[in-house]
Amino acid sequence: MRRIPIIPLVIIIFFSFIAIFAPYISPYSPYEMALDDRLQPPFWQAGGSLAHPLGTDALGRDLLSRIIFGSRLSLLVAILALFLCGVIGAGIGIISGYLGGRVDIVLMRIADSTLSFPIILFALILMVAWGPMLSNVIIGISLVLWARFARVIRGEVLSLKEKDFIAQARIVGCSSVHIMAYHIFPNILNTLVVLLTLQLGWVIIVEATLSFLGAGIPPPEPAWGSMTADGRNYITTAWWLTIIPGMAIMLVVLAFNLIGDWLRDILDPKLRQV
Amino acid sequence: MTLFFTSIVVFVLSRASGDPIALMVPVGASIEEEARMRSVLGLDKPYTTQYWLFISHAVKGDFGKSLRQRLPVTTLIAKRLPNSIKLASFSMLLCLIFTFPLGVIAAVKKDSGIDTLAKIVAILGQSMPSFLVGILLIEIFAVRLGWTPSSDIGGIDHYILPGFNTGWFLTAGMVRLLRSGMLEALDSDFVNMARIKGVSEMAVVWKHALRNALIPVFSFGGMYFAILITTSIVVETVFSWPGLGRMVYEAIIGRDYPIIQGVILTAAAMIMIVNLIIDIAYCYIDPRIKYGD
Numbered sequence: 001m002r003r004i005p006i007i008p009l010v011i012i013i014f015f016s017f018i019a020i021f022a023p024y025i026s027p028y029s030p031y032e033m034a035l036d037d038r039l040q041p042p043f044w045q046a047g048g049s050l051a052h053p054l055g056t057d058a059l060g061r062d063l064l065s066r067i068i069f070g071s072r073l074s075l076l077v078a079i080l081a082l083f084l085c086g087v088i089g090a091g092i093g094i095i096s097g098y099l100g101g102r103v104d105i106v107l108m109r110i111a112d113s114t115l116s117f118p119i120i121l122f123a124l125i126l127m128v129a130w131g132p133m134l135s136n137v138i139i140g141i142s143l144v145l146w147a148r149f150a151r152v153i154r155g156e157v158l159s160l161k162e163k164d165f166i167a168q169a170r171i172v173g174c175s176s177v178h179i180m181a182y183h184i185f186p187n188i189l190n191t192l193v194v195l196l197t198l199q200l201g202w203v204i205i206v207e208a209t210l211s212f213l214g215a216g217i218p219p220p221e222p223a224w225g226s227m228t229a230d231g232r233n234y235i236t237t238a239w240w241l242t243i244i245p246g247m248a249i250m251l252v253v254l255a256f257n258l259i260g261d262w263l264r265d266i267l268d269p270k271l272r273q274v
Numbered sequence: 275m276t277l278f279f280t281s282i283v284v285f286v287l288s289r290a291s292g293d294p295i296a297l298m299v300p301v302g303a304s305i306e307e308e309a310r311m312r313s314v315l316g317l318d319k320p321y322t323t324q325y326w327l328f329i330s331h332a333v334k335g336d337f338g339k340s341l342r343q344r345l346p347v348t349t350l351i352a353k354r355l356p357n358s359i360k361l362a363s364f365s366m367l368l369c370l371i372f373t374f375p376l377g378v379i380a381a382v383k384k385d386s387g388i389d390t391l392a393k394i395v396a397i398l399g400q401s402m403p404s405f406l407v408g409i410l411l412i413e414i415f416a417v418r419l420g421w422t423p424s425s426d427i428g429g430i431d432h433y434i435l436p437g438f439n440t441g442w443f444l445t446a447g448m449v450r451l452l453r454s455g456m457l458e459a460l461d462s463d464f465v466n467m468a469r470i471k472g473v474s475e476m477a478v479v480w481k482h483a484l485r486n487a488l489i490p491v492f493s494f495g496g497m498y499f500a501i502l503i504t505t506s507i508v509v510e511t512v513f514s515w516p517g518l519g520r521m522v523y524e525a526i527i528g529r530d531y532p533i534i535q536g537v538i539l540t541a542a543a544m545i546m547i548v549n550l551i552i553d554i555a556y557c558y559i560d561p562r563i564k565y566g567d
Contacts, residue, residue: 120507121538124526205403209508212405213523228406235413246406254401 005262011255019071027053027062030069030222034060039238055240057230063240066222067248073223074252077137078203082196084142089149090192094180096150097157108154111147119144120209127215134217141206149195156188190267197260201253208249224249347536350521355540358510358517361440362502364433366495368441369448373491376445377452381460381487382479392449399446408439408512425514436513440506444498451494455487462486493552 018025040056041048042063048055054063096107126140160166161184169179210216211225219226224245231241372395380392415421415435423432459465460483468478506519514520518537525533 121522121541124507124523125534201401208403209405212403213508213511214527225403225405228409232409235409236417239413242409246403246409250402250406253403254397257397257401 005258008255008258008262011251012259015071015252015255016075018068019075022068022072026065026068028065030061030066031220032061032065034062036060039234039241041238042240042244054244055238057227057238057241058234063244066227067224067245070222070224070227070245070248071252073134073217073221074204074207074249077134077141077207077217078200081138081141081145081203081207082199084138085145085149085199086192086196088142089146089195090153090185090188092146093150093153094157094184094188097154098161098176098180098184104154107150111150114144114147115151119206120213123206123210124213124215127210132215132218137207137210137216141203145199145203148199149192152191152195153188156191157184160184160187194260194264194267197256197263200260201256204249204253204256347532350533351518351536351540354516354518354521357515358506358519361433361436361509361515361517362506364437365440365444365502368437369444372441372445373448373452377449377487377491378456378479378484380449380453381456384457389453392453395442396446396450396453399442404439404443404508405512407442408436408509411435411439412512436509436515439509439512440502444495444502447494447498448491451491452487455490456483459483459486492555 034056037052037056037060038058040052042055043050043053052062052064054067056062057066092107092111096104122144123137123140126143127136130136130140166179166183169183174183207216208223208225208228211223212229214226214229216225217223219230227245228242228249231238231243231245235242376388376392376395380386380389383389412435416423425432456479460479462483465478465483468482469475473482506515506517507523508519509515510517510520511523518541522534522537524530525537
C-alpha cells in the first residue's frame with residue numbers, strides 16, 4: 001500500500017473540523033459588520049492585530065470568521081451534490097448496464113447529451129433560471145455531473161454481468177432487482193468511491209466559480225468564490241481579501257485531489273484515465 | 275439527434291430564466307407598453323410557436339435578433355467567436371509546447387526532478403480555480419511587474435496572460451495523461467522489441483512509444499475543447515476579453531434568449547464536429563480500431 005498522503009489528510013480533517021464546529025470556534029459572526037474596522041490587514045502586517053487575525057473586508061467583517069463559515073458552504077455543497085450524483089449516476093449506471101437493450105441505449109443517449117455540455121455554462125443558466133439558492137446550486141451541479149458517474153459505473157457493470165456468480169444468482173432464481181441491489185452494487189462501490197473523491201475537488205471549484213461569477217450563493221453568505229470576486233476591487237490595497245479565500249479554495253481542492261489520486265491507486269487503478 | 279435534444283433543452287432553459295421584458299422596460303411603464311414590447315419581440319406567442327419559429331430559422335442559420343441589442347445574433351456571434359477561437363488556439367498552443375517535453379521526459383526519467391515538476395504543474399493546474407490563477411497572473415505580471423497588459427484584446431502581449439491561464443489548466447490534464455500513457459508504452463512488448471532490434475533510444479521514445487501514448491491525449495484534447503468554451507467564460511470575465519464566453523454570460527444575466535440559444539447551439543455544434551473529426555482521425559492513427567459493423 002502506498003504511503004498515506006499525510007498532509008492532504010490533515011488539511012481535509014482540519015477544514016472538516018472547522019466546518020462542523022464553525023459556530024463555536026469562529027471569533028465573530030461572518031455577517032457582523034464593524035465599519036470602524038474596515039479593510040484591516042492580517043495580523044502579520046503593519047496595522048493588523050490579533051483581534052482580526054486575517055484582517056477585515058470592506059464592511060468590517062472579520063475575514064477569519066468568513067473563511068471558517070465559508071468552509072461549511074463549500075463542503076456542504078460538495079458533499080450533497082456528490083451524494084446526489086452518486087445516487088443518480090450509480091443507479092442509472094447499474095440499471096443501464098445490467099438491463100441493457102433499449103433501456104441502455106436511451107439512458108446512455110441522455111447521458112451523452114449531458115456530457116458534451118459545458119458544465120459551467122449549464123450550471124450558470126440553471127442558477128439564473130431558478131435563482132441563486134443553496135439547494136439550486138446543489139441540484140444544478142448534480143444534474144450536470146451524474147452522466148460521468150453513470151458512464152463509468154455502466155462500464156463496470158457490463159464486465160461484472162458476465163461473471164459466474166451473477167449467472168449463478170440468476171439460476172437460483174434471484175430477481176433482477178435483487179441481483180442489481182445485492183450483487184452488482186457492492187462490487188461497484190470501489191469505483192464509486194474513487195469517482196466521488198476524484199470529483200470532490202472539481203465540484204468545489206465549480207461552486208467557487210459560480211459564486212465568483214455572481215451566480216452562486218448570494219451575499220451576504222460567505223462563499224469563498226464570491227469573497228474572491230469582491231476582493232478584486234481592493235486587490236492593490238487589500239490583497240488579503242482576494243488571496244486568502246482563493247488560497248483556501250486551492251488548499252481544499254488540492255488536498256481532495258491528492259487523496260483522490262491515492263485512493264484511486266489503491267482501489268481501482270483502471271480509472272487512471274478518468 | 276443530440277443537437278435536437280440540446281435545442282429543446284436550451285429553449286426551455288432560456289425561457290425558464292425569467293422574463294426579459296421585466297428587465298428591459300423602464301420603471302413605471304404601463305401594462306400596455308409592456309404588452310406592446312412583448313409582441314414586437316414575438317414573445318407573446320405561445321411557447322410552441324416560439325419554438326417552431328426558433329428551430330425553423332435556426333436550421334437556415336438565422337438565430338434571430340438579440341433582445342437587447344436588436345442586432346442579428348449571428349452577427350454578434352460572428353464578431354465575438356473569432357476572439358474566443360484565437361484565445362483558445364493560443365492556449366492550446368502553449369499547452370502543447372509545454373505538455374510534450376514535460377510529459378515525455380517525465381515518463382522517461384521517472385521520479386527525477388522533471389517528473390516532480392510535471393506532477394506539480396499537473397496537480398496545481400487541476401486544483402486552482404481558473405479565476406484564482408487569472409487574478410494572480412494579473413496581479414504579479416501586469417500590475418506588479420508591468421510586463422504585460424491585463425485586459426482586452428490587442429497585440430500578442432494581450433494573449434499571454436489569458437493564454438497561460440487557460441493553458442495551464444489544459445496542460446495539467448494533458449501532462450498527466452501523456453506521462454501515464456508513455457509509462458505504459460515504454461514498458462510494452464513492442465518497445466522492447468524495438469530496443470532489441472537496436473533502434474536508438476531517441477527513436478524508441480519519440481517515435482514508437484509516443485505514437486501509442488498519444489491516443490488518450492488526443493481524445494482528451496478534443497473533449498477539453500468543450501471545457502475550453504466553459505473556462506473561457508471565467509477567463510474572459512477576469513481579463514475583460516471580448517469573446518463568446520463573456521457575451522453568453524451577459525446574455526444569461528440579461529435574459530437575452532436569442533443570444534443564449536444561438537451561442538449554445540453553435541457551441542454544441544462545434545463540439546460535435548470536433549468529436550467527429552477526432553473519431554475519424556482515430557481510424558488513421560490506430561489501425562486496430564475498426565468501425566465496420
